[in-house]
Amino acid sequence: MADMPVITVDGPSGTGKGTVCSFLANWLGWHLLDSGALYRILALAADKHAVSLQDELSLAELAEKLQIQFTAQQAGSLVKVMLDDEDVTDAIRTEACGNAASQVAAIVPVRQALLARQHAFCQPPGLIADGRDMGTVVFPDADLKIYLTASADIRAERRYKQLLDKGIGANLRDLSADIRARDERDSNRAVSPLKSAEDAIIIDTGELEINEVVNAIRKHVNETFPNLQQ
Numbered sequence: 001m002a003d004m005p006v007i008t009v010d011g012p013s014g015t016g017k018g019t020v021c022s023f024l025a026n027w028l029g030w031h032l033l034d035s036g037a038l039y040r041i042l043a044l045a046a047d048k049h050a051v052s053l054q055d056e057l058s059l060a061e062l063a064e065k066l067q068i069q070f071t072a073q074q075a076g077s078l079v080k081v082m083l084d085d086e087d088v089t090d091a092i093r094t095e096a097c098g099n100a101a102s103q104v105a106a107i108v109p110v111r112q113a114l115l116a117r118q119h120a121f122c123q124p125p126g127l128i129a130d131g132r133d134m135g136t137v138v139f140p141d142a143d144l145k146i147y148l149t150a151s152a153d154i155r156a157e158r159r160y161k162q163l164l165d166k167g168i169g170a171n172l173r174d175l176s177a178d179i180r181a182r183d184e185r186d187s188n189r190a191v192s193p194l195k196s197a198e199d200a201i202i203i204d205t206g207e208l209e210i211n212e213v214v215n216a217i218r219k220h221v222n223e224t225f226p227n228l229q230q
């Protein structure tokens with residue numbers, strides 16, 4: 001793992017991390033770790049197996065045993081996520097699942113149980129790691145660390161538009177409150193809180209189009225890996 005090139009992209013939800021990471025993985029032909037999906041899958045599995053979100057030990061045991069499969073991603077398409085033999089690609093993307101994921105993600109034994117799984121994604125030719133603690137805890141030696149940020153209001157508006165585009169009704173004020181509550185919990189938890197690594201490049205995506213964010217990151221990738229062949 002030591003010689004494997006790794007780029008980490010951290011930051012709160014709604015900053016465009018998912019889109020940026022999927023673009024980078026396609027562009028470079030590298031693997032993609034969507035670490036938030038792991039916490040979301042665990043939250044969904046807990047619901048399925050009637051495990052309480054307060055039952056830390058059972059949640060950690062469940063995290064060890066999860067049968068998860070991410071299908072190889074193709075340019076422009078979403079990664080398919082399987083839990084046991086069930087396609088949970090859409091089920092893990094609901095607001096309720098995101099909130100439950102934020103709760104299980106604050107539990108120390110859960111984070112420990114998911115650590116080895118995350119390291120296992122580090123395979124040749126390289127890895128793009130998307131999350132909250134990729135640059136601080138999971139891949140502290142990453143070659144390039146990016147931290148995306150944007151105000152809570154802008155992120156809530158983006159989420160609102162995304163949901164409307166999908167035909168899902170939403171209330172902007174509720175979304176904004178949810179985002180602030182989630183930020184609060186993710187940033188203030190004792191273990192692996194959401195924060196930028198000291199050596200991360202911080203990009204505020206609030207006033208930028210996604211292609212501008214991608215172009216800014218591409219410049220850093222080219223500087224960090226001058227011999228890369230895409």
Ligand code: DC
Pocket residue numbers: 013035036037039040098101102105106130131132133134182186
């Ligand atoms: O990125 P996301 O919205 O899919 O993440 C869902 C939740 O999982 C988020 O509220 C915080 C948590 N999470 C985390 O604690 N650490 C990570 N590396 C990724 C996500």
